[in-house]
Amino acid sequence: MLSRLKCLRLAPHRTNVLRAQRARTNCKSVSTFDDMLSGAKPKEANVAQLEVPHIIQQQEYRYNEGKLYHGFQCERVERIPDFDLTSYTLRHEGTGTELWHIDRNDTNNVFSINFRTTPFDSTGLPHILEHLALCGSKNYPVRDPFFKMLNRSVATFMNAMTGPDYTLYPFSTMNEVDFRNLQRIYLDAVFNPNLAHLDFLQEGWRLENKDLHNRESELVIKGVVYNEMKGAFSENSQVFGQNLLNNILPDHTYGHVSGGNPLEIPKLTHTDLIEFHRKYYHPSNARIYSYGSFDLTKTLELIDKEYLSLRTRIDNSYSRIPLQPRWSQPRHVHISSRLDNMGAAFDRQNQIAIALLMCDMTNIQETFELNVLSEILIRGPNSAFYKSLIEPNFSGGYNQSTGYSADTKDTAFVVGLQDLRVEDFKKFNDLFSQTLCKAMEEGFESQHVESILHNLELSLKHQSPHFGNALLFNSTALWNHDGDVVSNLRVSDMIARLRTCLRQNKNYFQEKMNTYFVNNSHKLTLTMSPDELYEENFKQAELEMLKQKTNALDNEKLEKIYQNGLKLDASQKAAPNTNLLPCLTLSDVKKPPNWPKLRIQTIQEVQTQICEVPTNEITYLKCLFNITGLSEDEVKLVPLFCNIINDMGTSMHDFREFDKLVLSKTAGIDFKLNFVENVEDAKSYRLSLMMTTHALDKNVPDMFSLCQDLLRNFKLDDTDRLKMLIENYISSISIGIASSGHLYAMLGAAALVSNASKLKSLLSGVDHIDFMKNFVQKNNTTDIRDQLKSIGTKVFSKSNLRVAINSSESYLPTAVDHLKNFLETLPTLEKTIESSEITLLHPSCQQYLMNIPVNYCAKAFFAVPYLHKDHPTLRVLAKLVSAKYLLPVVREQNGAYGAGAKISSDGIFSFYSYRDPHSTKTLEAFEKTYEWLQSESKQIDQQALFEAKLGVLQQLDSPIAPGNIGIDYFLYEVSQDMFVKYRSRMLSITVDELHDVIERYFKENSKNYGKCILGPANENLELETGQKWNIIS
C-alpha cells in the first residue's frame, strides 16, 4: 500500500484501471504509457535483435558489455528505438546488485532503489519499514529527513511505496545538484537507517495514555500506519481489491496484507522490523534504477564506494515467489463491506467479480497478448463483456478490479460489477459463461482488434513528462520476478509478432481463450455485500484487541508506556537538526523553464492558439466552448453531458461504429468541464467545456472529421443506452471520496466562501453526487435526454469557441489547414455572456457525515487571486506553514496521515488534513496558525523562507508534456510573461514581506471563510468548536 505523499500520482498497488473506465470518470487520468505497458514481453526477443540493422550494432555506447565501471560489470546494452532510449544492465561484482540504467535525452531524471519484500503475515511489516527507513539514517540522523527534503529540493516526484511483494524508493528531478543530494539521502536511508524505537512507535503503532501527562488515564492505540490503513480500508473498492488478491493467490506472500491489517498491525514488534530489514534490504536483494541524461559514472562510484563495496553477496532466493499451485476446483468467497452512505441504495450496494489465474508474468509475449485479449473482451461498446454485462443495465458498471492484472508472479484476468442486487449474482455468473461460449464460437471482429492495437501504437508515440517514472512503475513487478524488463520495452516487436500470429491462425485468440478461460479451474468468484454492523464490528474488535493488550501489562510496562509517550512527545516538539541535510541554493534554481512561444491567430473568426513543439508525429487539439451563458440548471448537467456525449454515437455512425472509428484514428475524444475564476480580480468566473483529442499526424484529417461528426451530429435518442450510461456515471462518482477526502473537504469548505465555489462543489464535490441522485429520481430519461440535447445544441458553436493546437514544425501548417476546414463547418450562433459575477458568502461550517473511521478536515477563506502581488507571498507562506507547523502538529503529534495548506489561483486559501483521527482538534490547530507564527517567528528565517520557495518552485517548474504546453494561457489567460514575473517575484520575497502578509491575512479571522469535515458523527461538534454546523447525512 502506498505511502507518504498525500497526492500520489502513480500507485504500484493499483488494481487495473481500464481505459473503458477512464473515459467514464472525470477525475481519473492515467498516462497512456502506463496503460500500455501494464503487460509484459518475451525473452526470445533475440529474434528481434537479429533484425536490428548492423549499423546500430556499431553505434558507440557510453558503456560496453563486459567492461567494469566502479565495481559494476556491464552485462547487456540495447538500443530501444520505440522509446528512443538505450538500456544498460549492470551488476555489482561484490554483492550481485543489479543496476538498470536508461540513457535517454530527457531532463526529468529518475532514481529508485527497489527491494523484493515478501511478508508472511498482515502486520504491515514492509509498509512500516518503508516509513521507518525514511526517519533518519547514519549520515543523516535527522528526524524524518524525507519530509524535510521535500522542502530542500525541486524534485518532480518523491515517494516510497509498498506493493504486494516489493518496496521501492523513487524520486525524479530535473536539477543535477538536487539529483545527487537526493541520491545520497535515499541510499543512506535504505542501507543505513536508524530504525529507532521511538520512530517505530510514531510510524507503526503504540499504546499511549489518552492524557499524556496522566499515567492513570486510559490507553489508546496510535500510529501513522495504523491510521493510514484504517483510512485505506474505508474505501470499499480497496477492500474488494485486497481480498481478491489474498484469495486468488492464497498460498504464499499474496495471501497477506502487505500494507497491514489494522487489527494485525499491533502484533508487530520493533525487533521483527529490524530483522526484516537485515534480511530483505540486503544489497543482494536490491535493484537500482536510474533514468535520464545525468552522468551514470557518478552514481556508480557513489553506490560502490559508500555502500556496496562494504558488503558481501548473499543468496537472495529466500525472497523468490513460487508459482501458485493451481486449483482443481473453482472457489467462491463472500466478504462484507462498510455501508457507503454516499453510494447506491443498500440493496444495490453489492459487488461481484470472477478472477481467473493466467500465465507466469515473466512470459512477456504471452502476458502482452493476454493483456490485449482482455482489452478486446472488456473494453468499450464493441467488447463481448460490455455487450453482455454492461448493456443489460442491471449494475453500476464494471468495478475497479476489472481488467488484466500483471502485478503479481501469476497474472490474472478479472471482470466484475459494482452496485448490483444479490439476486443478480447468479445472472452475472450465467452471463460470464455464456459470453465466453459466444466469443469462442464467433471469434473477434478484425476491425475491433485493429482499433485496440492502433491505440497501443499511438500511446508509444505520446510523450509524457513523467516517462521515466512510468517506465519504472510499469517494470517494477516484472523486474522483481527477474523478468526480462529490457525486451519488455520492445512493444512494436510484440505487436508485430501478435499480428503475424493472428494472420496465420484465424483462431489464435480462441485457442488462448480455450487454455486460459474455458479450461481453467483456478477460478475465484468473490462477492461482497454491505453490513450495517461493519463499522461497529471493527470497533468491537479493536476494543477487544486493546483490552487484551492492556490486560497483559504489569506496572513496569505501564510505566514504560507512560515514559515513552512523554519521550516521543518531547522528541516531536524538539527543534529538528536539519542543517545536516543538503539543500539547493538560489543559483541552482534561478532560471525559469524555457518553453516554446505561443502564437495567437484568428482562424474562421475563432481565436486559435498555435504551439510549434516537437510532438513525435502527433497533433494535439483542444476546443474550449464557453458555456457561461447556460442556465444554472443546465450547467449542473454538464458533468454528465461530458461523460456521455462521446458514448452515444452520431447520426452518421451508431455508437459501436463510432467507438471503433475513434479508437482506430485517435486516442479518444474526451470532454471536460472547466471552471475558471478571473485571475486578476477574482470578481467573475467563466465556465467552459473542453474537448481534447490527439492523433498521429497521418490521421489528422480523420480526427477532425470525427470531431466534426460528433459536434454536429451527436445523437442522444437511444434512451435505454442513455439510462444505462447515467446510472453507471452515478455509480462511478461516489467512488474515491474516502481516498481523496482532503480534496472533497477543501471543495466543501470553499463552497461556503463564494457562490462560484459553491457551484464548483455542485459540479465536482460531494454535493454533485447528491444532486445527481436526486435529479435522476425526479426526472425521467426522456426529459434528461431533451435537456442534454439542448445543451449540445447551444454549446457547440464557433461563436463561443477558442482552439489550441500543438504540433511539430513539419506538420503544423497542414494541421492548421485542416483546422480551417473543420471550423468552417461549425455553426455560428449568438454570442452568449462571457462571465458571471462572484459574490462572497457569510462564514459557515458544514459536515458531510460518512460512515468511516477517520476524518478529513478543511478550512478555507478568501485571500487574493493569482495576479495580486500578495499571491506568491501567500503561496510561499502556505508551504512554510505546512512544513513547519501543520505537519509536525497535525501529523506527527496528532497522528493524521497528512496535513497542509495551499492557495489556489482563484484566491482561496485552504488548510486540510488527511486520514485524521481528530476533527475539532485539527480545526483548532488551523485556528492557531497566527498564534504559532507569532510565537515561533524565530523559525521564519532565511533558510525556512528559501525552503518554502523551493516547495513552490516544485509546482511552478514541473515538466509539461508537449501536447499540454500553453495550457495555462489557454484556460486561465496566464501568459508566459506573467508566469515568469510571478516566478521571479516569488523568488524575491523577503522575510519582512512574509511577516507583512501574516499580519494582514491571518491576524483576524477572514470575513469570508468556511469549515468542512468529512467523517463520522460527533455529537459534541458544536460544543467543541463553539460554532453552528450544518450536518449533511
Ligand SMILES: [Zn+2]
Ligand atoms: Zn504508508
